[in-house]
Amino acid sequence: MIAFPKTKYSMNRLTGKRVLITGASAGIGEACANAFAESGADLLLSARRIERVEELATRLSEDHGVEVHTAKLDVTDSPAVTAYVEEIADANLVPDILINNAGKAVGLDLLHEGSLDDWEDMIDTNIKGLLYVSRAIIPHMVSRDSGHVINIGSIAGRWVYPKGAVYNATKFAVWALNEGMNIDLVGTRIRVSSVDPGMTETEFSEVRFHGDKDRADKVYEGTQPLTGDDIADAILYVANTPEHVDIINLVMMPTQQRHAFVLHRE
Ligand SMILES: NC(=O)c1ccc[n+]([C@@H]2O[C@H](COP(=O)([O-])OP(=O)(O)OC[C@H]3O[C@@H](n4cnc5c(N)ncnc54)[C@H](OP(=O)(O)O)[C@@H]3O)[C@@H](O)[C@H]2O)c1
Numbered sequence: 640m641i642a643f644p645k646t647k648y649s650m651n652r653l654t655g656k657r658v659l660i661t662g663a664s665a666g667i668g669e670a671c672a673n674a675f676a677e678s679g680a681d682l683l684l685s686a687r688r689i690e691r692v693e694e695l696a697t698r699l700s701e702d703h704g705v706e707v708h709t710a711k712l713d714v715t716d717s718p719a720v721t722a723y724v725e726e727i728a729d730a731n732l733v734p735d736i737l738i739n740n741a742g743k744a745v746g747l748d749l750l751h752e753g754s755l756d757d758w759e760d761m762i763d764t765n766i767k768g769l770l771y772v773s774r775a776i777i778p779h780m781v782s783r784d785s786g787h788v789i790n791i792g793s794i795a796g797r798w799v800y801p802k803g804a805v806y807n808a809t810k811f812a813v814w815a816l817n818e819g820m821n822i823d824l825v826g827t828r829i830r831v832s833s834v835d836p837g838m839t840e841t842e843f844s845e846v847r848f849h850g851d852k853d854r855a856d857k858v859y860e861g862t863q864p865l866t867g868d869d870i871a872d873a874i875l876y877v878a879n880t881p882e883h884v885d886i887i888n889l890v891m892m893p894t895q896q897r898h899a900f901v902l903h904r905e
Contacts, residue, residue: 649879651678651679651879652879652880652881653675653678653679653680653875653878653879654678654679654680655679655680655681656675656680656681656735656736656878657680657681657682657683657732657733657734657735657736658671658675658680658681658682658683658734658735658736658737658738658878659682659683659685659727659734659736659737659738659776660672660675660682660683660684660685660738660740661685661686661712661714661738661739661740661741661768661772662685662686662714662740662741662742663682663684663685663686663692663695663740664686664687664688664689664691664692664695665686665688665691665841665842666839666841666842666843666867667740667791667836667839667841667867667870667871668684668686668738668740668741669691669695669867670866670867670868670870670871671738671740671867671870671871671874671875672684672695672699673699673868673871674868674871674872674874674875675736675871675875675878676699676700676702676703676705676707677703678875678879679703679705680705680736681705681706681707682696682699682705682706682707682708683707683708683709683710683727683732683734684696684707684708684709684710685709685710685711685712685723686711686712686741687711687712687713689709689710689711692709692710692711693709696708696709708727708732710723714741714764714768714769714771714772715763715764715767715768715771717767717771720768720771720772720775721771721775723775724772724775724776724779725775728779733776733779733780733783734776734786735785735786735787736786736787736788736789736878737772737773737776737777737780737786737787737788737789738789738791738874739769739772739773739788739789739790739791740791741764741768741769742764742765742768742769742791742809743760743761743764743765743843743846743847744761744795744803744806744843744846744847745757745760745761745806745846745847745849746805746847746849747802747803747847747848748802749801749802750802750804750805753804753805757805758805761805761806761809762805762809765806765809765810765812765813766809766812766813766816769790769813769816770816773788773816773820776788777820777824777829780827780829781824781827781829784827784828784829785828785829785882786828786829786830787829787830787831787832787878788820788829788830788831788832789831789832789833789834789874789877789878790813790816790817790820790831790832790833790834791813791833791834791835791836791870792810792813792814792817792833792834792835792888793810793813793835793836793837794835794836794837794890794892794898794899795807795810795899796810796811796812796813796814796835797814797835797890797899798898798899798900800899800900810835813833814833814835814888817831817832817833817887817888818887821885821887828882830882830884830885831885831887832877832885832886832887832888832889833887833888833889834870834873834874834877834889834891835888835889835890835891836865836869836870836873836891836892837865837890837891837892837893837896837899838858838859838862838864838865838892838893838896838902839864839865839866839867839869839870840859840864840865840866841866841867844856844858844859860904861904861905862893862895862896862902862903862904862905863893863894863895864893864896865891865892865893869891870891873889873891876889877889
């Protein structure tokens with residue numbers, strides 16, 4: 640992992656910033672925590688698997704000397720999200736950057752055979768969870784007239800693929816919410832961006848296939864997917880742009896993938 644280089648072409652605007660990352664216990668969220676800590680940012684990390692988050696926090700504060708606060712937080716629990724944000728606001732820890740990362744695909748089924756439980760899980764996490772966190776944090780950004788919301792979308796929010804309709808719908812919703820937040824915050828100094836990855840090897844497929852690791856591994860066979868670190872690099876870039884620059888969407892895929900339906904396998 641390379642922290643933001645301090646050359647004359649790319650100054651580090653992240654040192655001393657406070658960054659809130661949801662879903663920081665694995666994958667892209669964990670990679671973002673590493674990348675922002677290396678760049679000298681203080682962190683607010685949360686997820687449901689708090690032990691993992693605490694381990695990560697201890698390592699990052701030891702390695703980089705940054706301040707890291709942790710919380711066990713399920714983004715689908717609206718009262719818990721509200722209470723958490725009140726707590727950080729009371730402690731003067733309102734973030735400069737919010738990374739709405741917690742999310743998942745669960746199941747891969749024809750729509751008419753899909754599991755209602757899987758649907759609820761995806762809709763509650765990817766749409767409602769993102770909304771709860773945004774609704775709680777953004778008013779604090781508005782009252783300070785500064786901040787940056789970075790939503791993690793997906794290429795699944797641009798193209799519908801077979802058996803993915805509900806996950807696709809949640810990521811189409813993230814696309815719409817990203818655009819809506821941008822429109823509603825015009826005239827403020829608050830920026831809203833989405834980073835929309837293609838195939839990225841994390842725990843994502845294991846979660847999608849309800850813990851079936853062999854099936855998950857097959858998704859990436861014969862190809863070179865993106866890694867969490869690749870996505871974190873792009874998020875770091877988006878966050879590090881000067882304040883007058885608002886990257887609305889950043890779509891990225893592995894070189895071996897050019898579209899949801901176009902993937903080269905060796
Ligand atoms: N991997 C890909 O190919 C890919 C591509 C495009 C977009 N994305 C998006 O990237 C984001 C991160 O996914 P990932 O690939 O890093 O998957 P991952 O490795 O499975 O990580 C997902 C993270 O979300 C957290 N999470 C899940 N449900 C949660 C809840 N109810 N409350 C709080 N946190 C929750 C998990 O933590 P706990 O389980 O500990 O709560 C975990 O930290 C998601 O929004 C996903 O849709 C992934």
